[in-house]
Amino acid sequence: MPPRYPTRIPSRRAALILVLAATACDDPFAAFLDDVPLTPTEVTLYDYVTGRLEDPPAFDIVFAIPARVDQTLNWDFLFRIRAGVPELVPFSAVADSVTDAGLQATSERFNTVLEAPEDGYTLNAGLPVQPGDVLIGRSRVDPNNFLACSRYMKLQVLDIDAEEGTITFQHLANPNCGDLVLEPGTHGSL
Secondary structure, eight states, X not given: OOOOOOOSOOHHHHHHHHHHHHHHHHOTTGGGOOOOOSSOEEEEEEOXXXXXXXXXXXXXXXXXXXXXXXXXXXXXXXXXEETTEEEEEEHHHHSSSOOSOEEEEESSOGGGOOBOOSSOOXXXXXXXXXXXXXXXXXXXXXXTSTTOOOOEEEEEEEEEETTXXXXXXXXXXXXXXXXOBOSTTOOOOO
């Protein structure tokens, strides 16, 4: 006669299994998501037209870093002063190819922007900017991610020095592909 095995799971083990199953049903990928940084990072970009070659005029939202356009095509917008007007310009507005990278201005304050919209981004024209302006950015589709999705950020223009040809802004970028949440210390779900 084969040995008999208990058919009941001890109650503590059963409770643990139920808790883990319930947590996994909410968002099974939550353990793999990073939070939006708690504090913004400041960045300075240089005028695309008059800046020195070694000074980055562009910004890469995917990695949340400035980029030099002579070294890479992996950037989402750049800074330029055109006819005396400072503007941030999405990739497709100055390149021969089209990407999903775009910007949109918002009337909200930087701290109150908690989520990026899915639509409404300017893709092929520059957006004039001045100190205090708040914008939301969407990256190109991240080619390194199997989900084929964009990343989102919010930025606030802190200073524009037309004489030096620079713009300084603070930003918070969500490190998770496809996640619209821009609230510091949190993340959404996939």
